Amino acid sequence: MALKIKIAETKVVLLKLLICVIIFYLVYYVVLCICFTTFRLQMLDGLAPFDFKTKPSWINTYYLVLLVSLEITYFISGLLFVLVVEEWVWDYAITVTVIHIAVTSAVMSEFPLMMHWWAALGLGLISMICGGQCLAYYLFRDNFIYPILDDF
Structure with missing residues (x-):
């Protein structure tokens, strides 16, 4: 069984990762602002995306x-x-989540040990991967990588 995959250069992967991290935090702050306005809360500080102590x-x-x-x-x-990133959403989603955990730990000067935060993060990661992969399959189904079965 042969699997023909073109491996992207490291620079391309890192650039896409940087773009994904920027997208993640831009979306996060926009959604936070909308939610704070919707719930009529007055205080939005820069630490809100990293607050696991609430x-x-x-x-x-x-x-x-x-x-x-x-x-x-x-x-x-x-x-x-x-x-x-087209079809590699799961890989970038997990990497961005690990980066978010590292940034959260650095900003709050403490590793998050709150179970509710990990549960919310895990649920969010699942929705990111499932939603992204479904859209990727719908948009790029003709370009997806499938194994070539030589001896089948």
């Missing part, structure tokens, strides 16, 4: 804004990543 509660609107904006950001980013 106590989870369905009554706490600040927590709801952070949760809703994270999930919406992941889904929209997954759809936008398709335009940059």
Whole structure:
């Protein structure tokens, strides 16, 4: 079984990764602003995308804004990543998530150990990968890489 894959150059991969990280944080701040306006909250600080210390509660609107904006950001980013990376959305989604975890740890000066934050992050990652991969398949189904079965 032969698999013919053209491997991208490191510069191309890093450029696409940088574009994906920029898209992720631009979408995140836009969605945060919209959510803060929708929920009529006054305080939006620069640390909001990295805040994992807020106590989870369905009554706490600040927590709801952070949760809703994270999930919406992941889904929209997954759809936008398709335009940059085509069918390799899952790879870039996981890498951007690891970068987000590293940035969050650096900004908050602490590694996030809150289970609710990890659950929200995992759910967002799943929606990013599933939504992005579905759109990628729909848009680029003729260009997807399939194994060539020589001896079949």
